[in-house]
Amino acid sequence: MLLGLSSRWFLFRYSPVSCKRFFATSSVAVPEKPQFFKKNTPKQNALPYRVPPLEVWNVLREREQNAPAVPKLSTLIELGKPRLTALVVLTAMSAYALAPFPGLSLSHLLLLAGGTTLCSLSANSYNQCMEPLLDYQMARTHNRPIPRGAVRPEHGWLFATGAGMLGTIMNYSVNSTVAWLGVLNIAIYMGLYTPLKRVSILNTWVGSIVGAVPPLMGWAACSNGDLFTHPSGILTAAIMYAWQFPHFNSLSAMVREDYKTCGYRMMSWTNPPLNARVALRYTVLCLPLSLAYISCGIVDPWYAIAAIWVNIVFTRKAWTFYRNPSNPNARKLFFGSLMYLPTIFIVTLVAHIMKEMNDYKREPQATKNLDNVSPPLMTLHDTKEQIETTTPRD
Structure with missing residues (x-):
């Protein structure tokens, strides 16, 4: 109670x-x-x-x-x-x-x-x-x-x-x-x-x-x-931060009357042009944030092709919503945001795995063999000699 x-x-x-x-x-x-x-x-x-x-x-x-x-x-x-x-x-x-x-x-x-x-x-x-x-x-x-x-x-x-x-x-x-x-x-x-x-x-x-x-x-x-x-940890969080705006702003545009009735201070009804502009701004920001994975060394340069294509599709929906923030365009951007997030993360993960495999193949064979070699066992005689050599003498 x-x-x-x-x-x-x-x-x-x-x-x-x-x-x-x-x-x-x-x-x-x-x-x-x-x-x-x-x-x-x-x-x-x-x-x-x-x-x-x-x-x-x-x-x-x-x-x-x-x-x-x-x-x-x-x-x-x-x-x-x-x-x-x-x-x-x-x-x-x-x-x-x-x-x-x-x-x-x-x-x-x-x-x-x-x-x-x-x-x-x-x-x-x-x-x-x-x-x-x-x-x-x-x-x-x-x-x-x-x-x-x-x-x-x-x-x-x-x-x-x-x-x-x-x-x-x-x-x-x-x-x-x-x-x-x-x-x-x-x-x-x-x-x-x-x-x-x-x-x-x-x-x-x-x-x-x-x-x-x-x-x-x-x-x-x-x-x-x-x-x-x-830096990739902060970068992943930054992508999630930017993604929130087109996702939520498009959702709030579809239910703006409900938010207005309850007194929720949302841009979708207090300032609709700002709502659409903010959604577009942060959608565009997702592209350079995605490409920054390359400079961080997480993925190979070919990843840029896939990332640019995914972000262009997403940005196009945000641009349409910015030009005409109607309910149909808001719905397209909302579902586009739901598709964008798993797609960009899956593409990034696949590119990261491929880079790890390629880096492993480029390693010298001697380095790989050393990783698999166990250190030799030390005998009792060797241990006594090591102690005698490392102990300071007066």
Whole structure:
């Protein structure tokens, strides 16, 4: 009960009396109540009418009381946005595979994957526990577990906390740098990005930091916690940071009315030309960042051909969205961003593996043979002679 009340208090940051005043003087769009109980109801329904927010509060309280006493595990995982989490884990694994350090460990890789997954589930679950009233008002999110009454807020808080703690333990089993990066990411997403969404358009830049941290976690896992020995670790995070803008700006353009209704300060409705311009700017930035892998020695020069082609396709969609920020063009850019990220990382990984194989073939045969030779065993006689020669004499 206390966890559920704390989520509502954090959302409004006022006393209960102030919340009632807010409800009495405001109006929001909400879906018709029976729609949630009809079968085959599309999730993107238009919001049919406007009612005072007090009714929204009452509906959520009623659904909270009728929610299952023990939620299903699948519903709790849905609370953590599993598809987004899978993308986060992909970026961490890509950075781990690209790191040019010896001693890759399968156990570390599995611990990193599990820890990153749990930390991502934790951050996303915290986000949904803090915003059930706002999620209920938007057509894109009103079918999330808490607004539809599938999970009680206190269960969501417990799941988020447990997942975060277990994920941190798994990350710490890799090294302390990975663990601290995971904790920092949860803190930024929960304590800074989520409340900033209703305050300033700077929330997009802060949210992009959250997306750039998982590659650093993967790099730190392979480099034993050293993030700055090789520039490719920061470079991978920079690509993820730049990618966030065309991905999110195109998404926010498609749901701009929902964001406006809930008071989210997004460029898509506060300044649509800026929204499209920022998306194009950071899409163009992805090209030189991708080509920088060549100068870092991660890939061979032929990689530029594939990287330029992938980035041109991506930039063309961003340019079309910039010229005409309509919903169809926003949708094309959004799905283009979903295709771009795995494509560029797969191309980079293949190029990196081929470079490693070519470098191994170019090594002198004598060097390869020395790597396989074991040091000779030292006899007892040799040991005594070595001690006598190394011991200083008076």
